[in-house]
Amino acid sequence: MNIPYTVEERPDSGLTNGKFGIWLFLASEVMLFGALFSTYIILRQGSVEWPHGELNVWLGMANTFILIASSVTMVMSWANFKMGNFSKGRMFLLMTFVLAGIFLVNKYFEYADHFTRGEVPSHSTFLAIYYTLTGLHGLHIIGGMVVMLYLLAPGTGLWKRNPEQYTGRIEYTGLYWHFVDLVWIFLFPILYLL
Amino acid sequence: MDHHVKSPASVHDHAHGEHAHDAHHELGFWQKYIFSQDHKVIGIQYAFTGLLFLLFGFTLMMIMRWQMAFPGKPIPLIGNWLGPDRAPMGIMLPEFYNQLGAMHGTIMVFLGVVPLAVGGFGNFVMPLQIGAPDMAFPKLNMMSYWVYFLGGVTMLTSFFLKGGAAQSGWTSYPPLSVITATNGQTMWLIGMIFLITSSLLGSVNFIVTIVQLRAKGLTYMRLPFFVWAQFVTSFLLLLAFPPLEAAGVLQLMDKVAGTSFFLPSGLVVSGRVVQVSGQGNPLLWQHLFWFLAHPEVYVLILPAMGIVSEIIANNTRKPLWGYKALVYSVVFLGFMSFIVWAHHMFMTGMGTTMSAFFQTTTMIISIPSVVILTALLLSLYGASIRFNAPMMFALAFLPMFAIGGLTGLPLGLAPPDIHLHDTYYVIGHFHYVVAPGTIFALFAGIYYWFPKATGRKMNEMLGHLHFWGSFISINLVFFPMFIEGLAGMNRRMYDGGAQYAHNADVLHWNVVQGYASWALGLAQLFFIVNFFMSIKWGKAVDRNPWEATTLEWSAPSPPGHGNFVTEPVVYRGPYEYSVPGAAKDFTPTFEPERA
Numbered sequence: 001m002n003i004p005y006t007v008e009e010r011p012d013s014g015l016t017n018g019k020f021g022i023w024l025f026l027a028s029e030v031m032l033f034g035a036l037f038s039t040y041i042i043l044r045q046g047s048v049e050w051p052h053g054e055l056n057v058w059l060g061m062a063n064t065f066i067l068i069a070s071s072v073t074m075v076m077s078w079a080n081f082k083m084g085n086f087s088k089g090r091m092f093l094l095m096t097f098v099l100a101g102i103f104l105v106n107k108y109f110e111y112a113d114h115f116t117r118g119e120v121p122s123h124s125t126f127l128a129i130y131y132t133l134t135g136l137h138g139l140h141i142i143g144g145m146v147v148m149l150y151l152l153a154p155g156t157g158l159w160k161r162n163p164e165q166y167t168g169r170i171e172y173t174g175l176y177w178h179f180v181d182l183v184w185i186f187l188f189p190i191l192y193l194l
Numbered sequence: 195m196d197h198h199v200k201s202p203a204s205v206h207d208h209a210h211g212e213h214a215h216d217a218h219h220e221l222g223f224w225q226k227y228i229f230s231q232d233h234k235v236i237g238i239q240y241a242f243t244g245l246l247f248l249l250f251g252f253t254l255m256m257i258m259r260w261q262m263a264f265p266g267k268p269i270p271l272i273g274n275w276l277g278p279d280r281a282p283m284g285i286m287l288p289e290f291y292n293q294l295g296a297m298h299g300t301i302m303v304f305l306g307v308v309p310l311a312v313g314g315f316g317n318f319v320m321p322l323q324i325g326a327p328d329m330a331f332p333k334l335n336m337m338s339y340w341v342y343f344l345g346g347v348t349m350l351t352s353f354f355l356k357g358g359a360a361q362s363g364w365t366s367y368p369p370l371s372v373i374t375a376t377n378g379q380t381m382w383l384i385g386m387i388f389l390i391t392s393s394l395l396g397s398v399n400f401i402v403t404i405v406q407l408r409a410k411g412l413t414y415m416r417l418p419f420f421v422w423a424q425f426v427t428s429f430l431l432l433l434a435f436p437p438l439e440a441a442g443v444l445q446l447m448d449k450v451a452g453t454s455f456f457l458p459s460g461l462v463v464s465g466r467v468v469q470v471s472g473q474g475n476p477l478l479w480q481h482l483f484w485f486l487a488h489p490e491v492y493v494l495i496l497p498a499m500g501i502v503s504e505i506i507a508n509n510t511r512k513p514l515w516g517y518k519a520l521v522y523s524v525v526f527l528g529f530m531s532f533i534v535w536a537h538h539m540f541m542t543g544m545g546t547t548m549s550a551f552f553q554t555t556t557m558i559i560s561i562p563s564v565v566i567l568t569a570l571l572l573s574l575y576g577a578s579i580r581f582n583a584p585m586m587f588a589l590a591f592l593p594m595f596a597i598g599g600l601t602g603l604p605l606g607l608a609p610p611d612i613h614l615h616d617t618y619y620v621i622g623h624f625h626y627v628v629a630p631g632t633i634f635a636l637f638a639g640i641y642y643w644f645p646k647a648t649g650r651k652m653n654e655m656l657g658h659l660h661f662w663g664s665f666i667s668i669n670l671v672f673f674p675m676f677i678e679g680l681a682g683m684n685r686r687m688y689d690g691g692a693q694y695a696h697n698a699d700v701l702h703w704n705v706v707q708g709y710a711s712w713a714l715g716l717a718q719l720f721f722i723v724n725f726f727m728s729i730k731w732g733k734a735v736d737r738n739p740w741e742a743t744t745l746e747w748s749a750p751s752p753p754g755h756g757n758f759v760t761e762p763v764v765y766r767g768p769y770e771y772s773v774p775g776a777a778k779d780f781t782p783t784f785e786p787e788r789a
Contacts, residue, residue: 001327001756005406017330017406024398024432032436035482039444043455047473122452125473129455132447 007165022172026179033183036136040129040190051126054119056110060192063106064184070099071181074174081167086159090152093170096177097148100141107138130191137187140180147173229340231332232755236339237318238647241640244310247346248633249718251301254294256711261286262690263708280358288688292361293378295686297349299364300382303494304389305346307632311497312393312431313342315639316400316424318647322746322753323418325409325762330402338395345388352381363686365483368456368476372448373463383446390439397431400424409745411764415521416783418744418768419514422521423500426528427493434489434532441482448474455479477542484535492531494628496524498591498635499566505588505642506570508742510577511779513769516569523562523569530559540608541615549608556606563599567592583657587638590665591631598626601676616686619679622672630668637664637721645739649751650732656724663717670710674703741780744768748784 004010005017013020044050077092114120114127121131151169159166220226230236260269266285269276273284280290321329329335352359357376360366371379404425408417417425444455452470456479459472507514514520536544536552571592579585601623604610614620637660645651681700683691690704691697738747745764749757762784770781 003328003330003332003407005330010406013405015406017402020406021331021398021402024401025394028394028398028432028436031433032440035437035440035485036444039440039455039478039482042475042478043473046475120451121447122454122471124471125454128447128451128453128471131451132443132453136443 007162007168016168018168018172019175022175026175029179033136033186036129036133037186037190040133043125043129047125051124054126055130055192056113057192059106059110060188063103064188066099066103066106067181067184070096070103071178073099074177078167078170078174081159081163081170084163086163089170090156093148093152097145097152100145100148104138104141107134133187133191137180137183140183144173144177144180147176229336231328231336233317233321233329233332233335234647234753234757236335237314237316239339240309240317240342241314243343243346244306244308244314247301248306248310251298251306252715252718254298254301256715257286258291258294258298259704259708259711261291261688263705265689265692289361290358291688292363292686293353293359296360296363296366296382297353300349300360300386302628303364303490304386305342305349307494307628307636308393308490309342310636311501311632312400312424312427312493313339313396315420315497315501315636315643316396316427319639319643319746320400320421320424321403321407322646322749322757323421323744324404324407324412325745325758325764326403326407327756327758329399330406331399334395334399338392338399341388341395342392345385345392348381348385348388352378352385355381365487366445366479367483368445368448368479369458369461369463372445372456373461373468380446380449383442383449386442387439387446390435390442393431393435394439397428397435400428401432404428409762409764412745412783415518416764416767418500419503419517419520419524420497420500422524423496423503426524427496430489430493430496430528430531434486434493437482438486441479441486444482445479477539477544480539480542481536484538485532488535488538489528489531491624491627492527494632495595496527498595498632499524499570501635501639501642502588502591503570504742504744505584505638506573507769507771508642508740509580509582509585509588510573511580511771512573512577513767513771514569515572515575516565517767517769519565520569523565527559527562527566530555530562534559534606537606537611540611546608553606553608557603560599560603560606567596567599582641583652583654583661584638584642586658586661587634587641590661591635591638594626594630594634598623598628598631601626613682614679616684617679618675618683618685621685622675622679625672625675629672630665634664637661640725642740643746644728644732645735646746646749646751646753648729648732649734650728651735651739652728652732653724656720656727660717660720660724663720664714667710667714667717671707671714674700674707678703738782741778743770743780743782745784748782 003017005015007016009016073092073095077089077096080086080089080092111131119127121128151166151173155166155169158169221230225231227235230239257269257272260267268284269281269286270284273281276284276286276290280287317329317335321327349359355377358378360371360378360382361376362371362374362379366379366382404417404421444453447453448455448457454470454472454474456476457468457470457472457474458476459474461468461470461472503514503520534552534555536548537556540549540553574589579589581589601619605614605620605623641652641657678691678697678700681697682694683697683700684694687693690701692701735751737749737751739751740747745762748762750759763786764783765786766781766783768783770783772779773781
């Protein structure tokens with residue numbers, strides 16, 4: 001039994017199942033992070049004092065550029081798969097994966113630095129929301145990396161059987177990845193700069 | 195990976211009669227019944243697990259009802275099994291009473307009704323009604339069931355922790371939930387995160403399936419109302435649940451990492467200031483919680499309305515009155531349900547401006563609910579009704595939901611809510627919506643679609659006994675709650691309210707409610723016996739035993755893998771009953787026009 005519209009688009013909706021599904025998922029993610037951003041605003045509004053300059057802006061900025069670069073390589077990967085250029089597409093996907101890894105390593109150094117200074121989540125409400133937001137974002141990065149790893153190694157078999165479906169999966173991963181990137185674009189100013 | 199064992203097609207066809215054409219390969223036991231990706235099996239798994247949780251959650255309440263009716267007396271029969279840290283000498287401890295209360299709410303809502311209504315009926319019926327071969331993402335579907343199962347196991351095991359399960363009410367308001375020293379609350383939060391994840395996966399799947407996999411000719415305005423109800427429900431689950439996931443994560447941080455998102459500065463517990471970083475906001479939890487939990491009310495009621503609509507159309511042998519009005523109402527209802535949440539919080543001191551806004555939106559949301567109820571009521575007018583078991587439950591839904599809904603109006607207005615807040619009046623109100631409302635509709639649905647799932651009908655006589663037993667006793671449980679609540683009796687009272695003098699005149703109702711709830715438990719035996727007996731010995735039926743019009747009745751009973759024998763095509767609207775000039779009193783959507 002085959003489920004219709006996994007590869008070709010349904011004429012009246014103009015979407016494949018996967019693409020529609022990933023957009024719906026991202027809608028729910030907007031609500032998740034939306035709730036957390038609202039929490040940040042409410043806690044900050046209700047606070048007597050809000051710490052400034054506790055975070056390493058340079059590391060945060062470096063991570064911002066790393067994630068933006070990874071979004072670019074993600075698009076390059078998809079474009080190459082779309083043009084039937086498997087090896088180049090795979091190379092760009094691998095680059096995205098590596099950039100995501102570098103982001104996490106940076107994040108690890110940031111966390112470790114805070115922990116050695118005793119700045120744990122219970123230290124202040126600012127640090128609490130900082131760890132919660134960046135931790136949840138980090139989990140999203142790891143989730144994306146797991147999917148990329150699947151598409152790099154065992155998932156490539158699909159390319160031989162059905163390149164269009166494989167390219168579709170790259171596209172859905174890309175949409176998710178841009179979203180994760182976008183969340184960081186919001187996180188960086190509210191946590192590091194403002 | 196490949197467990198598919200090819201079996202000769204002829205043998206297969208012989209054994210299964212008219213199963214779908216491409217089911218020529220047999221799956222092993224584990225893939226067919228346990229880790230199944232077939233929406234029908236997953237639907238049945240959901241329904242069965244949901245029913246078990248409903249029974250379990252109801253049992254918790256029957257135990258609590260003893261304590262309220264006869265405070266401080268040893269619990270009969272099971273009292274000695276509960277152990278010294280729950281009920282020494284069979285007498286219930288207050289901590290255990292609180293656990294039962296919190297877990298009754300959680301289990302009934304998140305592990306019982308929603309999985310049965312959405313996971314069970316949605317999964318089983320919806321793809322059949324839209325003519326789809328399966329859900330859009332079968333693997334995701336399997337995963338959402340197992341994540342739900344994991345959440346259920348997490349909740350259940352929390353009873354066996356030291357200190358027991360969560361005990362801060364199903365709403366888990368901080369600071370109480372955070373400062374309670376036991377680990378039950380932590381398990382509750384982890385369980386909730388599983389359940390929310392499961393709902394998210396499920397709702398994405400439902401929406402994509404409804405939009406993408408509708409059969410040829412099945413336009414949106416030809417969708418059965420049940421599908422519309424599931425469609426709107428899925429959007430509520432998709433968009434309202436994530437904020438609770440966020441809130442769950444934050445409270446988990448408070449419990450585990452010692453943060454104080456929900457703990458204000460200078461909080462005093464047992465005469466001592468709690469040592470936390472402070473600056474938290476307990477009201478924030480209430481906002482995040484009710485942002486989910488009010489749409490959740492509509493998640494509970496919309497599938498029920500969908501089921502009742504199908505059954506009423508079928509058994510009145512008339513088209514639904516005002517199909518378009520029903521559809522527009524349900525969409526509007528879904529939208530409005532996102533902006534009424536703070537009517538649960540009139541007593542928190544959030545200010546009159548906020549109260550005025552939320553009481554206005556609450557009055558507005560009552561309009562589409564009344565439109566839906568009125569349309570269903572008018573559908574009965576002038577019909578010659580078939581009073582079979584599903585129809586009895588569906589008919590009872592109408593006045594029960596009406597009582598539940600209308601008693602909500604005084605609660606939605608800030609001034610009367612001052613008197614009624616946190617009394618038994620509130621308990622009566624929402625139980626009328628959910629118990630004799632939604633759960634009756636779910637029973638109606640089980641009697642109605644049982645033949646599709648098993649190929650056999652349930653016994654009518656036992657069905658009627660089940661109905662009358664439940665109908666009488668459930669009203670004796672819930673109606674006195676309005677009397678108690680108006681007299682000022684508070685909810686969540688360990689002794690049933692006996693410690694307050696003003697409750698003295700209404701305390702005797704606790705005894706009535708106790709006996710009525712145990713009678714309600716006994717009445718369910720008719721259902722349990724009927725259910726299992728009918729699987730084996732029920733009257734065998736063909737595809738369309740109810741002479742219904744919607745698409746699921748064109749598939750074999752039970753449908754094989756892939757559902758339909760030939761590709762389904764839809765030619766007309768969903769409820770063409772008693773068409774003037776037609777040869778029979780129903781004209782199915784799937785029958786081509788005669789030339």
